Amino acid sequence: EVQLVESGGGLVQPGRSLKLSCVASGFTFNNYWMTWIRQAPGKGLEWVASITNTGGSTYYPDSVKGRFTISRDNAKSTLYLQMNSLRSEDTATYYCTRAEQLDYFDYWGQGVMVTVSS
């Protein structure tokens, strides 16, 4: 059974940093691209970052480029999201997802809440 379990969320002040983790199990982690997607309270879904199966390439939307860094440790089957210079608009539930065929997201974690507030 595929499982994605996020951790590391919480309350953080604007301008500070936070690092999310996602432990994967039930599939061969190093065969798949992985992606973080977020959802602000009561809002829709927003793609945040993607990483290739080897970790050799990463992709970001302009809204987080230069502030967020996605990475992975294939030996630990773990995905990370380093978030710096956090803003109130980064407040959201962050989902770890597996990207099937690079294009769509076939498994999602339960999500982890990040609240940016003073």
Added chain:
Amino acid sequence: IMLTQSPATLSVTPGESISLSCRASQSISTNLHWYQQKPNESPRVLIKYASQSISGIPSRFSGSGSGTDFTLNINRVEPEDFSVYYCQQSNSWPFTFGSGTKLEIK
């Protein structure tokens, strides 16, 4: 690429058959995927590449379209189908989602 979903909310009676729309701001071929999100749950994928089925998803869900206009059809809505539906394009970066259609009970 912007995705516009309509309607924003659809009120239906269980047993009705419905269609939800997703329109892209430019052609995306069939690189369009549909998700369902129930309250307090993570989304799940329903349809890939506009019309391809996903293992484990009930056959009452189907998709169609290409280019800029796409449709998610639900044949005879069941009580468990009342949730929010999102479309997502993978034709070009950044991947984008529509704003969602909420399906509610009339």
